Structure formats: structure tokens, C-alpha cells
Amino acid sequence: MTETVSSAVETPEPASREVIYRHKITTRVTHWINAVCFTVLLMSGLQILNAHPALYWGEFGADNDRAFIEFFASRDGDELVGHTRIGALTMTTTGLFGVSKGSEGDARAIAMPAWATLPSFRDLATGRRWHFFFA
Secondary structure, three states, X not given: OOOOOOXXXXXXXXXXXXXXXXXXXXXXXXXXXXXXXXXXXXXXXXXXXXXXOEEOOOOOOOOOOOOOEEEEEEEEOOXXXXXXXXXXXXXXXXXXXXXXXXXXXXXXXXXXXXXXXXXXXXXXXXHHHHHHHHO
8 A cells, every 4th residue: 555645745825914004104204303303403502502511500500600511621731621510520521522623623622523513613693593493
């Protein structure tokens, strides 16, 4: 008694993929509009911070109060050194905060680097316009 083996191998049908949309198109579009507005708001806010590189806490900020966070530069011989002060703690932050390289590669005293601000050049009026428009 010999059994015959079928040579035809049955292959299963590929399962059809079901696409599930988790959010409607209006939710997706408004999310990305919000993301762009937030990014522009942040970058233009850093430009405003360049004009007065200090942040105050609570009701302070007038009458020569000491800032809670402050960005500044000092000179060490011929070299500019950037500093960030948070409360009583002062840190050297040259290259990022306080002192960064300008477009010509020279060190300059500025709170935020040009790549992080909108517009990238120092212009308070334009920074405020961008900031209030996107707010």
C-alpha cells in the first residue's frame, strides 16, 4: 500500500492590510501648524532675550533687582568668556550662552547664538514682530 503525496503545495492568500487612521486630517494639519508656530515663537523669543539677557522670577525685574537667570560675558585677558548665572550658581558657557561666534568667526558677547534666534542677526524690532505675529 503506497500513499500518493500531492505535489501541489497550497500557499495561503496574503492578508490584506487594513489602514487605520488615528486622527482626522484637521487634527493633523492643526498639530503641524501649532508645531511651526511654537518653533517660531521660541526662536523669536530668544532674539528678544538677546536685547535684555536676563529673566526674572515673580514680581522682580524692576528697580535693579537681581535676575533669576542671566547671560553675560567677561574678559579674561584678550579672550571673551561667556557666563550663565542661575540664582547664586554661575557657570562658564562660552560657545553657547554669553559668547558665541559671529558670521565672520569672531567671538562676540551675545546671550543666544545666531543659529537659535529668528532673525539670525541682532534685531529686536523684527524679533518682536515675529514673536507677536506667531503668538
